[in-house]
Amino acid sequence: MQIGIMGLGTVGTGVVELIEKNNDTITKRIGDRINIKKVLVQNLNKERPTLVEGKITDKFEDILEDEDISIIVEVMGGEEPAHTYIRKALSRGKHVITANKEVISKHGKELLELSAEKNVNLLFEASVGGGIPIIRPMKQCLSANEITKIIGILNGTTNYILSQMSERGKSFSEALKEAQLKGYAESDPTNDVKGFDAARKLAILSSIVFNTRITPEQVYTEGIDSISPADIQYAREMGSVIKLIAIGKKHENSVEVSVTPVLLREDHPLASVAGTFNAIMVEGDAVGPVMFYGLGAGKMPTASAVVADIMEAIKHKNGSKIHCTCYNHLNVMDAGAATTSFYLRLRVLDRPGVLSKIAGAFGENQISLSKVFQKNTMNGTAEIVIVTYDVPFQNLQDALSEIQAYKQVAEISTVIRVEGER
């Protein structure tokens, strides 16, 4: 079976190496050998693995128009030209395997419809959770369930940074620098740190489990760059940790989707997910809670998912069984209407009556408070830490803009969601 690979960066190299290493086993398992016929690269002059010597091209058409190649693997990353190449490959009746979360989260529906029309496979297990089996289990193993909730750690970079801040007391910028040195974060870390990467993955997973199309722009997204060591310390004192959490919830006629920092109790199954690991919990009406855990990124874990998809495409030469199943047309709930509990940290003037004034603003906006602590008094100011009961985000915002206007309030330092506080 002849394949073409587009892209020879970290993941592309991993795919080539894994095929080289395990091709005998692969052949025994599927009764067919994977032969890499052509590899598309940007720069013909760079050093390349020996395995792909003589197979390299910088012209997409060389792969597209090669009739021997029936499977094209897209591991270039980025929206364009990957999206166009995938569309052209499918149109020409080629199976496509991709690890591209940007393309799938933005154009998955159209591409899946095209693949169904052409009766070819479009497989993208590697686009979420690296090597962790998640897309296929959702689409197949849990398909008899109505999924009511999905909650997960979908970005290893931010989880590494938060783990370092929590375990070693580092600041955000120290932990980010270390993640960059270790190769866990890119030189421009925006997509990870601001939550965009996790939002794309959540859009893909939510579209699958709620059977409705959700795009990354519809995911309410906050990054981790405003989390301070103080927040992590106060969270710990309350028996909690702070994680960047992706949540999708099914309501009667709408879906709530968000990626934000969240306080999780230490006994929550996601709380102990450390370092660059990812984990995804799904709640089904029949199966109950199910969790998947593993390395969510990296060369070989991602290659593991890509090569497994190649093997599936070979086994299902006559067309895909992974179709688009977005038959629902659910609204995405406005972030203001989404209800949760919140952790707040404020700096106020250390004077009598300030707390009562703040509590008043919460009361007026129908917000009940679960915990209030005064911390760290210095230079005439005090830090107030508050945990609310469940409240619509809009009410909280209304209360906070009132509070912000009080001259006794120096700063609203942090607002973080809390999971599992009622």
Place this chain on the structure above:
Amino acid sequence: MQIGIMGLGTVGTGVVELIEKNNDTITKRIGDRINIKKVLVQNLNKERPTLVEGKITDKFEDILEDEDISIIVEVMGGEEPAHTYIRKALSRGKHVITANKEVISKHGKELLELSAEKNVNLLFEASVGGGIPIIRPMKQCLSANEITKIIGILNGTTNYILSQMSERGKSFSEALKEAQLKGYAESDPTNDVKGFDAARKLAILSSIVFNTRITPEQVYTEGIDSISPADIQYAREMGSVIKLIAIGKKHENSVEVSVTPVLLREDHPLASVAGTFNAIMVEGDAVGPVMFYGLGAGKMPTASAVVADIMEAIKHKNGSKIHCTCYNHLNVMDAGAATTSFYLRLRVLDRPGVLSKIAGAFGENQISLSKVFQKNTMNGTAEIVIVTYDVPFQNLQDALSEIQAYKQVAEISTVIRVEGER
């Protein structure tokens, strides 16, 4: 799509209820509706769900010979007549879905070969881990990996009993009684408590991941009935918990398979798996460690897996893609040759020189000791707790039979494996 169901016990009733509840969603997802045409029961006079009224029979032939029925679901349990019925159904060209770990672990190879020959599906996701997706992820998502190790908690009943002993200080028999009252353990708990149920599941998983046929009798199996509250207490003092752990390890030309109580450090991912939950960790050469977690048994979780398999069989009407892949012929390592660290508890006479004599017996058998504690001296005897470094089980047995013969040794109370001690 017409199906026949054999068995209407807990799981069978769950399957009927889940199809009734989610059939609209199921129809949208696969483009076909599941119609239960006939249900095989043992006793026609018992009360039955309304949904299956008028569909009940006590003759297998009524289902086998019904040409409208193309999928047969086997949820009777037990080796016979389930095994014969499945074989006959496959021979007649019907797809078969089963939750039967006993039949699959003992006859899976032959039945899968028959299903391939007849070009029909034989699916058994529910046979391991209840609703947790595990068979399909192993066969498909992780198929590009060489799997080197599998370690898991595969039996919810024993995990519940051990959790109760650990969290509430109950004795084994108290905790068993409570599990029986809550419906987590059967009136004859032998299969669970002695580890046989977990051994069957491990045989199925190991056959898949190591691509070699492993039967339940080849799994070295110890139960949890000899674990005492003292062991749980001493484990805790060492920062560990005791779990019934199934382990499969790939060696160069052999496979090591066991189900035994194991001391796990508290920070091991399996250590926090509590109550009736199951979890399975797999180590692949590309993907690294991956874990699957959820409810390993019960009416609706098991039904979740069975109905998902029905949906897969409907999508793949033209034959299975889940074939037998036991192309290796690896030996199963003799339990005596398997190397691990051990926890031992002995009762000895409280006299000088006893410890040195015991240590001598270990030394003679090339066993190094990692920890030795003296505990709980009373009535002229003392309890000795020992943790060894890695040692072949045979060496340990040799040392223990020497020690057993010493007149100063009153009892070798417990021998438990330790995971992760070097």
